[in-house]
Amino acid sequence: MLPSAVTATLRALQPVCRVRSQTVSDSELVERLRAGDEHAFAELVSTYQQPLVRLALTFVPSRAVAEEVVQETFIGVIRGIGRFEGRSSLKTWIYRILVNRARTTGAREPRHVSLGEDRDGLAGRFSADGAWTDPPSAWPDDVDDRLSAPQVARRVIVAIDDLPGLQRQVVTLRDVEGLSSAEVCELLEISEGNQRVLLHRARTKLRAMFEDELAVERRS
Amino acid sequence: MKVLKWWSRELACREAVALFSDYIEGALPPRRKAAVERHLQACADCGRYLDQMRATIRVLGHLEPDDVPAPAMDELLEVFRRFHAEEEGGSG
Numbered sequence: 001m002l003p004s005a006v007t008a009t010l011r012a013l014q015p016v017c018r019v020r021s022q023t024v025s026d027s028e029l030v031e032r033l034r035a036g037d038e039h040a041f042a043e044l045v046s047t048y049q050q051p052l053v054r055l056a057l058t059f060v061p062s063r064a065v066a067e068e069v070v071q072e073t074f075i076g077v078i079r080g081i082g083r084f085e086g087r088s089s090l091k092t093w094i095y096r097i098l099v100n101r102a103r104t105t106g107a108r109e110p111r112h113v114s115l116g117e118d119r120d121g122l123a124g125r126f127s128a129d130g131a132w133t134d135p136p137s138a139w140p141d142d143v144d145d146r147l148s149a150p151q152v153a154r155r156v157i158v159a160i161d162d163l164p165g166l167q168r169q170v171v172t173l174r175d176v177e178g179l180s181s182a183e184v185c186e187l188l189e190i191s192e193g194n195q196r197v198l199l200h201r202a203r204t205k206l207r208a209m210f211e212d213e214l215a216v217e218r219r220s
Numbered sequence: 221m222k223v224l225k226w227w228s229r230e231l232a233c234r235e236a237v238a239l240f241s242d243y244i245e246g247a248l249p250p251r252r253k254a255a256v257e258r259h260l261q262a263c264a265d266c267g268r269y270l271d272q273m274r275a276t277i278r279v280l281g282h283l284e285p286d287d288v289p290a291p292a293m294d295e296l297l298e299v300f301r302r303f304h305a306e307e308e309g310g311s312g
Binding site: 130 | 233234235240242245247283292293295301
């Protein structure tokens with residue numbers, strides 16, 4: 001049994017994957033799907049529906065299109081499960097079907113690494129020698145609850161949506177859906193180093209957005 | 221060696237902040253990681269920034285979608301049934 005401080009750190013390092021099918025092994029689920037078990041398929045759909053819509057929305061311009069892509073993904077699963085070889089996890093395999101569909105369906109913007117000016121909340125906050133001149137204020141102890149409140153969560157979703165394409169996809173897969181960096185690199189066909197840069201930029205901007213949220217709360 | 225010196229020298233806050241995401245990922249080379257940890261021991265402001273980065277990641281991990289619609293389950297189940305009926309028909 002790990003001490004709680006260690007498990008808390010591990011959680012922070014690798015966000016917990018919330019896909020429920022993790023409780024059933026991939027191979028068991030695949031067998032049931034191949035055998036035509038409707039309950040297994042219904043379970044698969046309800047487990048993956050939300051993460052897939054969220055992921056699809058990082059590629060396509062509207063919710064309607066995202067839902068269509070997800071529907072096509074599940075049909076792809078039905079047709080392709082007989083050929084699933086278990087070389088990647090079932091989840092990565094399903095996500096890859098979605099990414100392929102989403103890319104052919106119509107990109108919302110070209111895939112590129114944004115090199116433009118990033119709104120990272122850090123401009124003008126350091127002296128010429130790189131020391132803080134405007135250091136971050138302490139966040140309240142109940143910061144997780146405050147930032148998870150529904151009205152804030154809606155703004156977080158919008159903030160993620162405003163990120164450049166690959167930053168949006170990387171942070172959604174890594175921090176929202178809890179995939180590993182190796183899985184994300186494979187899915188998005190980007191290098192490990194590139195993935196880390198994109199993740200750093202996205203996290204920096206989202207931290208700045210949370211900072212603004214908490215500052216507004218303090219003023220009101 | 222110049223390169224080694226660069227990797228292990230003391231960091232300014234702005235440089236430390238730029239490494240925190242990789243630090244959380246466990247992706248920094250040992251000397252770079254040690255430089256970040258030395259900086260954190262001496263700089264409460266950067267410690268706070270790192271905690272905030274971790275809080276950001278935690279909150280993202282608990283994000284619930286706003287209004288994901290009910291799955292088009294019936295339609296999918298119909299496709300599933302049809303596919304397996306055809307498979308059985310085909311093989312039997």
